[in-house]
Amino acid sequence: MENTYKYILIAAAFMIAFLLYFFGIRKLSSANLKNKGFFMTTLLIALASIGCNFTSSGNNESNTNKMDNIFGKDDSKRIIELNKTKEWKEFKTFWKNLDNIEPTKGAENNEFTPYIYAENEDYDKKNKIVVSLREKNEELKNSLSELVRKNLLDPLEPIILFDMCKARIDYIYYGNVSMMTRMMPMPGVYEKEKTIKMLEFKIDTLLKLERKGKIDTTELKLALSNIQLEVKKFGVLEILGKGKMLQYYYRSSNLDNENPQKDTLTVFDKSILDFENAYNEFMKTYDASKADKQQKDMYDKYVLVKKELDTFMSIYPEFCELIKDLIVNV
Amino acid sequence: MSEAYFIFELTTRCNLDCIYCYNVWKQTETYQQKDLTLAEVKTIYTNINKDVSIKGITLAGGEPLLNKEIFQIASFLKSKGVKTAITSNGLLLNDENIKQLIDCGVDHFEVSLPSIENNTYDKLCCSKELKPVRAAILNIRKYNVKLTVSAVITKYNIEEVYNIIELSVVFGADYFSFNRFVPGGKGLTNGEILGLNKQQLMQALGEANRAAKVFNIPVVVAIPVEHCLCDTKTFRNLNFGTCVCGDYKWVVDPFGNLRTCEQNPAIIGNLLETEFNTLSQKDIVSQFRESNYNTDCASQTCFANCGGGCRYCR
Numbered sequence: 007m008e009n010t011y012k013y014i015l016i017a018a019a020f021m022i023a024f025l026l027y028f029f030g031i032r033k034l035s036s037a038n039l040k041n042k043g044f045f046m047t048t049l050l051i052a053l054a055s056i057g058c059n060f061t062s063s064g065n066n067e068s069n070t071n072k073m074d075n076i077f078g079k080d081d082s083k084r085i086i087e088l089n090k091t092k093e094w095k096e097f098k099t100f101w102k103n104l105d106n107i108e109p110t111k112g113a114e115n116n117e118f119t120p121y122i123y124a125e126n127e128d129y130d131k132k133n134k135i136v137v138s139l140r141e142k143n144e145e146l147k148n149s150l151s152e153l154v155r156k157n158l159l160d161p162l163e164p165i166i167l168f169d170m171c172k173a174r175i176d177y178i179y180y181g182n183v184s185m186m187t188r189m190m191p192m193p194g195v196y197e198k199e200k201t202i203k204m205l206e207f208k209i210d211t212l213l214k215l216e217r218k219g220k221i222d223t224t225e226l227k228l229a230l231s232n233i234q235l236e237v238k239k240f241g242v243l244e245i246l247g248k249g250k251m252l253q254y255y256y257r258s259s260n261l262d263n264e265n266p267q268k269d270t271l272t273v274f275d276k277s278i279l280d281f282e283n284a285y286n287e288f289m290k291t292y293d294a295s296k297a298d299k300q301q302k303d304m305y306d307k308y309v310l311v312k313k314e315l316d317t318f319m320s321i322y323p324e325f326c327e328l329i330k331d332l333i334v335n336v
Numbered sequence: 337m338s339e340a341y342f343i344f345e346l347t348t349r350c351n352l353d354c355i356y357c358y359n360v361w362k363q364t365e366t367y368q369q370k371d372l373t374l375a376e377v378k379t380i381y382t383n384i385n386k387d388v389s390i391k392g393i394t395l396a397g398g399e400p401l402l403n404k405e406i407f408q409i410a411s412f413l414k415s416k417g418v419k420t421a422i423t424s425n426g427l428l429l430n431d432e433n434i435k436q437l438i439d440c441g442v443d444h445f446e447v448s449l450p451s452i453e454n455n456t457y458d459k460l461c462c463s464k465e466l467k468p469v470r471a472a473i474l475n476i477r478k479y480n481v482k483l484t485v486s487a488v489i490t491k492y493n494i495e496e497v498y499n500i501i502e503l504s505v506v507f508g509a510d511y512f513s514f515n516r517f518v519p520g521g522k523g524l525t526n527g528e529i530l531g532l533n534k535q536q537l538m539q540a541l542g543e544a545n546r547a548a549k550v551f552n553i554p555v556v557v558a559i560p561v562e563h564c565l566c567d568t569k570t571f572r573n574l575n576f577g578t579c580v581c582g583d584y585k586w587v588v589d590p591f592g593n594l595r596t597c598e599q600n601p602a603i604i605g606n607l608l609e610t611e612f613n614t615l616s617q618k619d620i621v622s623q624f625r626e627s628n629y630n631t632d633c634a635s636q637t638c639f640a641n642c643g644g645g646c647r648y649c650r
Contacts, residue, residue: 204552207506208506211505212506215506228471229474232507232508
């Protein structure tokens with residue numbers, strides 16, 4: 007709509023310039039003709055240029071808006087824009103479907119989970135569903151990258167969304183699986199599982215309480231939109247986990263914590279603190295000219311994790327708006 | 337310099353009339369109605385800060401939001417670098433007040449939610465206004481501050497323990513504070529109908545323990561439970577501790593009087609006139625500190641954790 011006005015303005019400018027030029031020739035003497043002609047030509051070019059400038063500044067403005075949206079100056083516009091795209095709508099439907107699936111009975115158990123409910127006769131059926139959901143998730147991740155190209159999503163956002171859905175699918179159907187291995191899970195993995203469990207629990211419980219009439223729709227929406235903490239925890243722990251072996255190189259105080267519930271500093275806060283300390287310590291002593299292959303590898307991982315962590319922390323408020331849209335808005 | 341944590345009772349006034357209320361002015365007529373003023377807070381702060389390192393101050397009441405100077409008081413404490421929390425019944429914690437309190441430096445909110453059922457809430461708090469309390473919890477959660485939901489557990493709400501914790505979790509609480517009913521204040525006259533016997537206490541702790549495990553939320557048993565009253569080791573997911581009143585934690589009432597704990601009406605002296613060090617060394621304090629255990633206690637292995645339990649109850 008804005009562009010239409012601009013084009014009308016340009017056309018009007020040309021028209022006025024032409025009329026002034028035309029009447030100028032007829033009314034003015036030949037002595038003045040050259041001067042006025044020069045003036046009119048200049049006016050014509052100037053007006054046309056103004057029109058061009060409007061158009062081009064409009065484009066810039068629109069780009070700026072999109073960038074602003076990503077970095078939080080007006081995120082509501084971004085959500086509106088996203089909801090116009092088929093990619094986001096499709097992803098939202100997928101997310102909503104996951105909301106409506108309750109975790110398999112027993113999945114809430116914190117202790118060892120029986121091997122993927124192998125004794126359950128539905129195992130094959132469930133496994134097929136999981137495979138198809140994982141495939142769909144993969145497909146949606148690719149389609150969301152289109153929204154990155156359109157500048158509606160930060161490149162990190164589809165990755166975290168994909169990881170969240172993947173973790174949700176696994177938890178819903180398989181429960182907590184990290185403790186099933188004979189290998190000690192990497193620090194943060196168990197906590198990440200608990201985060202997804204809490205996310206699912208909150209969504210399911212809130213829907214259940216609403217059905218029972220224990221909370222009203224306003225409370226439901228507000229409570230659902232308040233799950234930022236889980237989103238933040240998941241995002242950070244997922245990124246910290248990307249260092250893979252990296253976390254074995256620094257001792258996380260998570261391991262010292264016999265019962266995390268007894269500590270006022272959360273495992274999540276500790277995880278960040280531990281990483282930051284380890285990162286600073288490593289960077290203090292790292293010398294690229296003397297580093298061997300292993301040290302270089304660690305350096306790369308530290309840099310990657312640090313970069314993603316910083317990015318996530320900076321886009322986190324806007325990322326939460328995405329999650330709110332996924333959970334609250336139909 | 338030793339460390340101490342303080343409860344500032346900003347006002348004797350309250351917009352609820354809970355039948356379990358422990359506020360000391362509800363049991364004695366010697367207390368008149370009064371609000372603690374900003375000027376008084378400044379004097380009290382100076383008299384305390386000379387002698388101890390203040391670890392934190394909780395603004396309480398009555399209902400602290402009824403004190404018109406609450407924002408200025410919080411701002412003053414912020415300017416002194418004091419970690420400040422507020423404990424409220426939630427009725428006046430609308431979005432604007434919450435935001436203003438956070439701007440003034442309050443970073444921990446404790447909201448009382450003794451029931452999620454309108455009828456029970458009405459019975460306990462004599463109010464039908466449960467909705468704004470729940471809204472307050474949800475509104476606080478919008479901000480990056482610590483949120484504790486607390487409940488005084490009585491005979492009236494014992495069956496609700498699990499459900500209250502469940503709702504607190506889904507509404508975004510970081511902690512849940514389990515306060516067993518202790519007869520103090522108005523609660524003194526309602527002890528019979530509200531107090532839990534040993535079996536009921538075990539039942540309530542059991543439900544809280546189950547909720548803490550399922551919901552992975554830290555549940556703090558804020559009123560100490562003596563080991564000889566019930567085996568606290570049974571409840572592995574709950575946080576038990578000992579009484580720190582009159583030692584690490586102190587209460588300042590709206591008149592500037594120093595007391596050892598919220599429930600204990602005994603006044604040690606006035607902080608507007610006397611320095612903290614002088615008051616905290618009075619005999620009345622040492623007597624209170626030693627009041628909760630006998631010679632047998634000290635020889636028990638559980639004493640390290642129990643410490644004799646609630647000094648006021650004993």
